[in-house]
């Protein structure tokens with residue numbers, strides 16, 4: 001497999017898997033894990049990268065899980081979106097405690113808690129060096145935070161979408177289920193879609209393909225991984241329009 005190509009990124013959207021924020025606990029927010037991710041984020045903000053964040057909600061609630069137990073899907077999805085607001089506030093708190101200036105913007109307006117999502121305002125925050133945390137996904141049920149991350153990455157004209165998750169890249173099959181699965185260094189958008197490699201929603205991958213924004217999948221579990229991957233080092237998979245040789 002070829003070495004991943006490094007290109008400098010000026011503005012990045014980082015999607016953090018909600019499940020990672022559980023740390024070793026079975027549910028919810030592990031403060032130490034949130035603090036560790038916050039330290040990683042501070043490092044890359046200090047390196048001059050403009051950073052926005054989308055955090056999943058899988059550590060608290062997923063709409064599909066509620067629907068599987070008989071809930072109306074839309075109501076369950078709104079609960080999932082509210083879960084992402086809790087994660088966003090936890091991350092904001094951890095970042096501000098270590099001196100990183102942040103704003104939370106929610107796709108579901110909640111005026112007493114955070115700003116509503118306003119695209120031009122978010123861009124201004126980024127220009128000023130603030131980390132913008134986009135909460136409540138897209139604000140619509142039947143979507144996921146992967147799609148929200150892709151949507152905001154396109155709106156913010158990001159140079160890359162980083163997906164920080166619990167696996168260190170995209171494999172030929174789910175590595176948690178298939179120990180024989182092989183990791184790719186690079187992939188074309190179409191490969192991910194055609195091979196049905198389910199590390200990220202197909203709608204998110206298609207949106208990134210249409211806007212020619214590379215996706216970088218890496219494990220955010222190890223301290224320092226984010227900066228390494230940003231430098232083009234460490235283990236990760238880059239998805240772009242460039243097919244591997």
Ligand SMILES: Nc1ncnc2c1ncn2[C@@H]1O[C@H](COP(=O)(O)OP(=O)(O)OP(=O)(O)O)[C@@H](O)[C@H]1O
Pocket residue numbers: 016017018019020055056057058059145146164165166167169170171172173174175176197198199200
């Ligand atoms: N081909 C594949 N390569 C790598 N990972 C895969 C693949 N197929 C499925 N996966 C799974 O995808 C998951 C990565 O997605 P993640 O858990 O971050 O989901 P998410 O829904 O975005 O996050 P959350 O809901 O926790 O916020 C990993 O747990 C991994 O086991």
Ligand SMILES: O=c1ccn([C@@H]2O[C@H](COP(=O)(O)O)[C@@H](O)[C@H]2O)c(=O)[nH]1
Pocket residue numbers: 018055056057058061062063064076077078079080081082083084136137138139140141142143144145146148
């Ligand atoms: O745009 C969106 C984003 C999310 N949801 C709901 O939230 C949960 C948690 O998000 P994950 O991406 O699974 O971490 C998701 O399962 C949906 O129920 C949504 O409805 N719309």
